[in-house]
Amino acid sequence: MSPTTDVAASNEVEAAETEAATKNLVFVAAERLFALHGFQNVSVRDITAAAGVNLASVNYHFGSKDALLFEIFRRRTAELNRERAKMLHEANDRNDGAPPLREILAALLTPPLRWLAPDHERRISLQFLIRARSEGTDEIRTVLKTDVSHLRRFSDALLRARPDLSPEDVYWRLHFTLGMLHNNRFAEFDRLNVLSEGQTSEADVVALLGRMLAFAEAGFLA
Amino acid sequence: MSPTTDVAASNEVEAAETEAATKNLVFVAAERLFALHGFQNVSVRDITAAAGVNLASVNYHFGSKDALLFEIFRRRTAELNRERAKMLHEANDRNDGAPPLREILAALLTPPLRWLAPDHERRISLQFLIRARSEGTDEIRTVLKTDVSHLRRFSDALLRARPDLSPEDVYWRLHFTLGMLHNNRFAEFDRLNVLSEGQTSEADVVALLGRMLAFAEAGFLA
DNA sequence: GGGGAAGTCTTACGGGCGTTCGAATTTGGC
DNA sequence: GCCAAATTCGAACGCCCGTAAGACTTCCCC
Numbered sequence: 001m002s003p004t005t006d007v008a009a010s011n012e013v014e015a016a017e018t019e020a021a022t023k024n025l026v027f028v029a030a031e032r033l034f035a036l037h038g039f040q041n042v043s044v045r046d047i048t049a050a051a052g053v054n055l056a057s058v059n060y061h062f063g064s065k066d067a068l069l070f071e072i073f074r075r076r077t078a079e080l081n082r083e084r085a086k087m088l089h090e091a092n093d094r095n096d097g098a099p100p101l102r103e104i105l106a107a108l109l110t111p112p113l114r115w116l117a118p119d120h121e122r123r124i125s126l127q128f129l130i131r132a133r134s135e136g137t138d139e140i141r142t143v144l145k146t147d148v149s150h151l152r153r154f155s156d157a158l159l160r161a162r163p164d165l166s167p168e169d170v171y172w173r174l175h176f177t178l179g180m181l182h183n184n185r186f187a188e189f190d191r192l193n194v195l196s197e198g199q200t201s202e203a204d205v206v207a208l209l210g211r212m213l214a215f216a217e218a219g220f221l222a
Numbered sequence: 223m224s225p226t227t228d229v230a231a232s233n234e235v236e237a238a239e240t241e242a243a244t245k246n247l248v249f250v251a252a253e254r255l256f257a258l259h260g261f262q263n264v265s266v267r268d269i270t271a272a273a274g275v276n277l278a279s280v281n282y283h284f285g286s287k288d289a290l291l292f293e294i295f296r297r298r299t300a301e302l303n304r305e306r307a308k309m310l311h312e313a314n315d316r317n318d319g320a321p322p323l324r325e326i327l328a329a330l331l332t333p334p335l336r337w338l339a340p341d342h343e344r345r346i347s348l349q350f351l352i353r354a355r356s357e358g359t360d361e362i363r364t365v366l367k368t369d370v371s372h373l374r375r376f377s378d379a380l381l382r383a384r385p386d387l388s389p390e391d392v393y394w395r396l397h398f399t400l401g402m403l404h405n406n407r408f409a410e411f412d413r414l415n416v417l418s419e420g421q422t423s424e425a426d427v428v429a430l431l432g433r434m435l436a437f438a439e440a441g442f443l444a
Numbered sequence: 445g446g447g448g449a450a451g452t453c454t455t456a457c458g459g460g461c462g463t464t465c466g467a468a469t470t471t472g473g474c
Numbered sequence: 475g476c477c478a479a480a481t482t483c484g485a486a487c488g489c490c491c492g493t494a495a496g497a498c499t500t501c502c503c504c
Contacts, residue, residue, distance in 0.1 A: 020451075038357065040262035044492060054452055059493060061451095066492095134356055134407065135260065141409060148417045155417060171418040172433050179405025180398045185356065187363060188397065195370045195377060196393040211394050215441035222440035242481075266462060276483055281463060283481095288462095 023061040025051040030058075031072050035128035039069055039135050066137050073132045073140055076125045081150045083111035088153060102217050104157045105177065106209075109216070112181060113209040116202070130182055162220060177216045245283040247273040252280075253294050257350035261291055261357050288359050295354045295362050298347045303372045305333035310375060324439050326379045327399065328431075331438070334403060335431040338424070352404055384442060392442075399438045 029051035033042040044065050048055045062068040087107035091099035099107075115122040132140055151174070158170050165173075189202045202208060251273035255264040266287050270277045284290040309329035313321035321329075337344040354362055373396070380392050387395075411424045424430060 022451080038262075040260075043490075045490090054454090056453070056494085057451090064492075131356070134353070134409070145409065145413050145416055148413065151417050167418065168421050169433065171414060171422050172430075173437055174417075175405065175410065175414045175422075176402045176434065176437050179402040179410075181401070182405055183397065183401025187356075187367065188401075190367050191370065192393060192397045194367055195373050195396075196389065199390050200393050200397075208394075211391070212398065214444045215395055215398050218440040218444035219437035222436045244481080265460075267460085276481095277485095278464080278483070279481090286462075 020061065022051075022053050022057050025053055026057050026061060026068070027072060030068055031076075031128050032124050034069065034072070035124045035131060038131060039137075066139070069132070069137060070139055072128065073136065074143075076122075076129055079122075079125075080111055080115070080129065083114075084108060085150065085153065087111065088157065092157075098160055099157065101158070101161045101220055102213060104154060104161055105213055105216050105220070108154050108177070109181060109212055110209060112184075113205050113212070116184060116208070117205045118203050126184075127186060130185055133182065158220070165220075173216075173220050176219060180212055180216065242283065244273075244275050244279050247275055248279050248283060248290070249294060252290055253298075253350050254346050256291065256294070257346045257353060260353060261359075288361070291354065291359060292361055294350065295358065296365075298344075298351055301344075301347075302333055302337070302351065305336075306330060307372065307375065309333065310379065314379075320382055321379065323380070323383045323442055324435060326376060326383055327435055327438050327442070330376050330399070331403060331434055332431060334406075335427050335434070338406060338430070339427045340425050348406075349408060352407055355404060380442070387442075395438075395442050398441060402434055402438065 026047060030042070030047045033046055033050060044058050045055060047068075048057055051057070058065060058068055062071060084107055087110060088099075088104065091103040091107050095103065112126055114120060115126040117123065133144060136144075155171060155174055158174060159165075159167060162170060184202070189200075192200050192202075248269060252264070252269045255268055255272060266280050267277060269290075270279055273279070280287060280290055284293060306329055309332060310321075310326065313325040313329050317325065334348055336342060337348040339345065355366065358366075377393060377396055380396060381387075381389060384392060406424070411422075414422050414424075
């Protein structure tokens with residue numbers, strides 16, 4: 001009866017169960033095309049053609065192309081940050097409110113790295129988010145700059161975990177860590193694969209997460 | 223006599239001295255606008271208006287808007303990689319062909335970080351290159367993926383400096399380091415400034431370089 | 445099973461885009 | 475000072491875009 005039992009259903013966490021099927025088709029097709037080709041390179045006609053719906057659907061269900069982009073961005077960001085907050089919360093519970101450095105970094109990096117797995121249904125969403133961060137509209141850029149509440153939870157935890165460091169150092173090292181994360185675009189993996197002549201593979205995300213955690217933790221301990 | 227002795231002259235290394243003034247005006251204006259607003263968000267009319275030249279100048283001097291983007295990309299990339307190669311070469315000379323880890327990383331990071339200084343004339347060029355990397359045309363993406371010769375010099379040096387690490391590890395850590403570097407967009411600095419409530423400043427590039435080197439070196443030593 | 449709301453469809457409008465063309469102008473060699 | 479080549483200029487073309495209008499269809503409640 002309800003379609004909310006299958007894997008793709010997490011789309012509808014915030015949406016009513018009676019959400020029009022067309023709206024979801026547009027949402028999914030747009031996310032995929034935006035992630036693969038960028039916002040400006042994908043037209044409303046591309047999206048509706050890929051979704052197999054009418055041209056006017058985007059404006060009817062979302063208001064505008066910009067609003068569609070923003071809604072995808074908002075939903076996926078919330079989803080990702082919810083997973084991060086949950087991991088950080090669990091790390092707090094396990095450690096009397098003062099988790100060690102590595103667990104904080106793991107809470108920050110594990111959710112997006114999980115999404116990166118080849119068969120993960122959010123793989124394309126992560127690529128979308130990385131692109132939207134640098135290619136998004138003014139509205140998205142404003143949100144990114146203004147709403148740092150989620151990041152602050154992590155910077156606070158890091159400050160507590162490394163009280164010997166100056167706050168300035170902690171903020172910069174967090175910035176570096178996020179840079180490592182945001183560099184995980186398909187194109188960068190391709191480049192790395194060429195450079196290493198096939199010795200690197202991003203398919204094993206558990207190994208990749210381990211490498212990133214080791215690198216970032218060492219950077220914070222420097 | 224030769225203008226190749228001052229810093230600004232490297233623009234003209236590949237161009238004839240009698241290069242039309244208009245072409246340079248277009249080049250500089252386009253680089254600036256592309257860096258600030260992105261390739262797709264800047265029209266040929268924007269560029270020629272900012273440069274104070276005729277609309278047809280772009281197509282006359284460069285062939286097309288795409289070709290203009292590619293020429294800026296090619297020239298600035300060559301310029302940056304020349305500086306990096308020079309630093310790596312000097313590090314080799316100082317260390318009998320086997321420079322320590324930190325000097326290799328310094329050769330990779332110092333040139334772009336120098337460009338980032340508030341009063342550096344290549345400040346906008348670095349922003350351009352970072353944007354072009356992710357928002358560029360297919361042609362640029364192909365070059366980035368295909369031509370890794372410059373990076374290979376660094377990966378080779380790193381492999382020699384850390385023979386205890388597996389090549390796979392070295393390649394990944396280089397990837398992480400480049401991620402840190404490519405995250406140095408104006409928008410990301412703004413975000414960091416908001417998060418740290420003004421405690422961070424990217425104006426002091428010497429300090430920033432020191433922080434990045436410390437973080438990356440520790441990551442490689444992990 | 446009738447009626448109103450919700451959704452879908454076709455069609456087209458207005459506008460900005462990259463590019464081109466031919467004329468006008470400037471430049472440089474003799 | 476002249477001629478040819480190089481450059482600049484104004485204008486327009488053709489295309490694709492996001493969006494809107496209006497007719498049509500489907501759905502659902504009473």
